[in-house]
Amino acid sequence: MKAIIINDFGPASNLELADVSVPKPGDNEVLIKVRSISINPVDVKTRGGKGAAGGIKEWPIILGWDISGEVTESNSGLVKKGDEVFGMINFPGHGKAYAEYVVANANHIALKPTNIGHDEAAAACLAALTAWQNLTDYYKVKPGDRVLVHAGSGGVGHFAIQIAKHLGAYVIATSSEANKKFVMSLGADEHIDYQAVNFEDELNDIDFVLNTQSAEIGKRSLAVLKEGGALISIASAITDEIAAGAKAKGIKASQTMVKSSGKDMEQLAKLLADSQIGSHVSETYSLDDMQKAHTSLESGRTVGKIVVKP
Numbered sequence: 486m487k488a489i490i491i492n493d494f495g496p497a498s499n500l501e502l503a504d505v506s507v508p509k510p511g512d513n514e515v516l517i518k519v520r521s522i523s524i525n526p527v528d529v530k531t532r533g534g535k536g537a538a539g540g541i542k543e544w545p546i547i548l549g550w551d552i553s554g555e556v557t558e559s560n561s562g563l564v565k566k567g568d569e570v571f572g573m574i575n576f577p578g579h580g581k582a583y584a585e586y587v588v589a590n591a592n593h594i595a596l597k598p599t600n601i602g603h604d605e606a607a608a609a610c611l612a613a614l615t616a617w618q619n620l621t622d623y624y625k626v627k628p629g630d631r632v633l634v635h636a637g638s639g640g641v642g643h644f645a646i647q648i649a650k651h652l653g654a655y656v657i658a659t660s661s662e663a664n665k666k667f668v669m670s671l672g673a674d675e676h677i678d679y680q681a682v683n684f685e686d687e688l689n690d691i692d693f694v695l696n697t698q699s700a701e702i703g704k705r706s707l708a709v710l711k712e713g714g715a716l717i718s719i720a721s722a723i724t725d726e727i728a729a730g731a732k733a734k735g736i737k738a739s740q741t742m743v744k745s746s747g748k749d750m751e752q753l754a755k756l757l758a759d760s761q762i763g764s765h766v767s768e769t770y771s772l773d774d775m776q777k778a779h780t781s782l783e784s785g786r787t788v789g790k791i792v793v794k795p
């Protein structure tokens with residue numbers, strides 16, 4: 486089968502098209518014919534030797550975690566041959582999603598809603614799970630909460646806005662002016678152009694901040710949070726300075742990591758099936774063009790999600 490491999494950590498030019506054996510599913514695993522893959526910033530970080538690289542011991546590395554496709558072999562009672570499924574496979578382990586076939590733990594996937602295509606389904610895996618787990622588990626958004634989502638136009642942010650609205654929150658999201666219309670179309674109540682103003686000059690009394698950006702933005706976010714509020718950073722550390730500032734103000738600050746979960750995928754499948762949330766796929770590439778897909782992703786300007794077709 487065709488797969489994209491890397492033989493060494495490095496730039497996008499290290500991504501190579503290769504012919505590799507179709508993997509074999511073990512106990513409680515399924516083999517999936519991949520119809521769509523979605524890519525995430527952690528793919529780029531891992532390609533460079535950071536991100537999830539520490540947990541991967543086997544070379545060459547087949548990057549990627551997000552897929553949607555069709556089960557061709559099943560060793561699990563949860564899904565059967567012919568089922569259309571989607572999920573984030575084995576994160577933060579070796580997902581091996583950049584391929585025509587992938588083996589998945591049956592507990593990492595869910596049935597794909599029939600009202601959406603494979604591109605939209607693949608797009609609603611790692612980024613949507615991150616939003617879901619942070620808004621319903623690590624922090625539990627309640628109706629009326631004032632929620633600030635940094636980078637509402639990105640992969641995680643565009644799901645976080647929709648999920649927070651579904652949970653009854655008042656949602657404020659940041660992006661550049663170019664993406665304001667998109668952010669508001671997702672249901673945000675307010676938009677802040679982070680390039681034109683300092684968000685901390687505009688906001689107060691926030692219950693929950695989802696920080697998808699730097700520790701500096703995490704630190705500045707403390708100023709807008711109310712006592713008893715929560716800051717979660719997914720892309721940067723809770724530094725000693727942030728921890729001290731949070732403690733002084735009675736704010737809970739933590740850094741979280743998304744985890745594979747078929748149960749959470751089922752919750753996302755319900756929301757997608759009911760059109761409570763949707764994936765926005767702004768760019769699509771063929772597997773042979775994975776280098777171009779990575780180059781676009783690492784620009785940091787992605788609107789919604791990028792999908793790759795094997």
Ligand SMILES: NC(=O)c1ccc[n+]([C@@H]2O[C@H](COP(=O)([O-])OP(=O)(O)OC[C@H]3O[C@@H](n4cnc5c(N)ncnc54)[C@H](OP(=O)(O)O)[C@@H]3O)[C@@H](O)[C@H]2O)c1
Binds near residue numbers: 642660698743
């Ligand atoms: N810990 C975890 O479990 C976890 C899970 C998922 C993702 N992450 C990390 O979270 C980060 C975000 O992931 P993602 O998939 O959402 O990324 P992404 O899709 O690449 O984000 C791109 C978006 O970020 C916006 N943006 C860039 N700089 C910004 C700023 N200073 N303020 C506000 N918006 C800004 C851009 O909008 P403009 O063009 O308008 O600026 C663009 O639409 C990545 O570092 C990723 O690795 C961590």
